[in-house]
Amino acid sequence: MTTLQQIINEFRESFDDKGTPPLWSDATLQAYANEAQVEASRRARLIEDRETAAICQIAVSTGTSVYALDPRIIRLRRVKLASQDQRLQKMDERVLDRMLPSWEALDAAPPEGWIPWGSGQLRLVPAPNANDTANLWTIREPLLRMRLAQAALAVTSISRSVDTATATIASDTTLVSGDTVTIAGAGQADYNGDHVITVVDATHFTFPVSGSPVTPATGTMTYAVKAVDAEIASRYAVKLVHWIGYRALANRDKEEKYDPEGAKRHLGEFEDEFGKRSSAIDETWIARHHEVDDLEGIY
Numbered sequence: 001m002t003t004l005q006q007i008i009n010e011f012r013e014s015f016d017d018k019g020t021p022p023l024w025s026d027a028t029l030q031a032y033a034n035e036a037q038v039e040a041s042r043r044a045r046l047i048e049d050r051e052t053a054a055i056c057q058i059a060v061s062t063g064t065s066v067y068a069l070d071p072r073i074i075r076l077r078r079v080k081l082a083s084q085d086q087r088l089q090k091m092d093e094r095v096l097d098r099m100l101p102s103w104e105a106l107d108a109a110p111p112e113g114w115i116p117w118g119s120g121q122l123r124l125v126p127a128p129n130a131n132d133t134a135n136l137w138t139i140r141e142p143l144l145r146m147r148l149a150q151a152a153l154a155v156t157s158i159s160r161s162v163d164t165a166t167a168t169i170a171s172d173t174t175l176v177s178g179d180t181v182t183i184a185g186a187g188q189a190d191y192n193g194d195h196v197i198t199v200v201d202a203t204h205f206t207f208p209v210s211g212s213p214v215t216p217a218t219g220t221m222t223y224a225v226k227a228v229d230a231e232i233a234s235r236y237a238v239k240l241v242h243w244i245g246y247r248a249l250a251n252r253d254k255e256e257k258y259d260p261e262g263a264k265r266h267l268g269e270f271e272d273e274f275g276k277r278s279s280a281i282d283e284t285w286i287a288r289h290h291e292v293d294d295l296e297g298i299y
Contacts, residue, residue: 001229001230001231001234001237002229002230002234002237002238003227003229003230004030004033004146004147004148004227004228004229004230005148005227007029007033007146007230007237007238007240007241007244008026008029008030008033008148010238010241011024011029011241011244011245011248014241014245015245015248023248023254023256023257024248024257026148027174028248029244029248030146030147030148032243032244032247032248033146033240033244034145034146035243035247036240036242036243036244036270037142037145037146037230037231037232037237037240038141038142039243039270039274039277040232040236040239040240040243040270040273040274041074041140041141041142041232042074042141042277042278042283043271043274043275043276043277043278044236044273044274044275045074045139046232046233046236046274047139047140047141047142047231047232048077048137048138048139049137049138049139049140050135050136050137050138052143054070055070055072055073055136055138055140055143056135056136056137056138057133057134057135057136058133058134058136059131059133060081060124060128060131060132060133060134061128061131062108062128062129062130062131063108063127063128063129064127064128065123065124065125065126065127065128066117066118066121066122066123066124067121067122067123067124067134068120068121069120069121069122069136070140071120072140072141072142072143073120073136073138073139073140074138074139074140074141074283074287075116075138075139075283075286075287075290076090076114076116076122076136076137076138076139076287077137077138077139077291078136078137079114079122079134079135079136079137080134080135080137081110081111081128081132081133081134081135082132082133082134082135083110083130083132084110088111088112088113088114088124089112089113089114090113090114090115090291090292091113091114091115091125091292092115092288092289092292093115095292096115096125103125103126106125106126106127107126107129108126108127108128108129109126109127109128109129110128110129110130111124111125111126111127111128112125112126113125116287116288122134142230142231142232143231144178144180144228144231145176145178145228146228146229146230147179147225147226147227147228148227149224149225149226149227150174150224150225151224152182152184152222152223152224153169153170153172153222153223153224154169154170154221154222155167155168155169155183155185155221155222155223156168156169156170157216157217158183158186158191158215158216158217158221159215159216159217160191160209160213160215160216160217161215163208163209163210164206164207164208164209165191165195165206165207165208165209165217166200166204166205166206167183167197167204167205167206167207167221167223168203168204169203169204169205169223170203171202171203172202172203173202174225175197175199175205175225176199177197177198177199178196178197179196179197179199179225179226180194180195180196180197180225180226180228181194181195181197181205181207181223181224181225181226182194182195182223182224182226183195183207183221183222183223184221184222184223184224185219185220185221185222186213186217186218186219186221187214187217187218187219188213188214188217188218188219189213190209190210190211190213191209191213191217191221194226195207195208195209196208236273236274239269239270239273239274242266242267242269242270242273243266243267243270245262245263245266246263246264246266246267246270247263248263249262249263249266250263
């Protein structure tokens with residue numbers, strides 16, 4: 001996979017940004033690169049996922065028809081219950097209202113279809129009459145933002161409440177929830193290792209911990225942020241430089257940075273590769289109505 005460092009290096013080479021200090025900081029280019037990957041994923045629907053359990057599986061409960069989807073899902077391509085051989089039919093509530101006006105009051109039974117419901121939800125029709133698992137085929141945004149590795153920094157303390165540990169650190173505004181950090185140096189092994197964190201504020205983050213290690217932790221502890229590479233294929237990731245160039249050259253905080261014609265050119269090259277951005281109206285329509293009639297359609 002393409003690393004964030006490779007993308008940044010390609011940008012600096014293409015834009016001759018080799019001074020000390022450079023015109024654009026690593027932090028700025030990292031932010032633009034992550035924007036680029038999300039934009040590319042949404043425009044070209046690049047990431048299809050049927051495997052990631054946290055995204056693609058929903059525990060279905062008897063009598064419950066509406067379920068929340070992960071916010072990174074752009075749209076669903078298929079929904080299939082583990083107990084059934086055939087996938088569920090995607091439905092349109094407007095058609096159901098005409099054909100079966102009382103559909104919302106149907107008795108619980110094995111579901112026959114599903115509807116995109118509200119904001120980031122799906123509804124099974126009818127409500128299930130047994131516990132089950134819904135397996136989703138999704139088109140989604142990247143799971144994690146790209147990240148440069150960060151050298152180890154000190155952890156002041158780690159305390160534990162049940163299965164959640166809270167780390168206290170010096171102020172670090174670069175951390176975000178979902179970062180993976182490596183904890184080292186704790187006298188209790190359960191605290192050490194790689195953990196996906198949830199940021200509380202600039203001086204605290206939490207992470208899950210197994211076992212029942214002593215609290216507070218002992219030892220001279222550190223945390224180091226792990227690098228995260230681009231999730232999209234390398235042949236596409238190299239094209240993210242055009243979005244970074246568009247954002248970088250549209251910046252007016254320094255005369256050396258501002259080049260509106262260059263920004264327009266790089267946006268055009270990005271759009272040639274990944275397409276123009278769908279409006280919220282179009283993206284919502286596609287999510288709700290595309291493939292209702294079993295035809296792929298054009299979008």
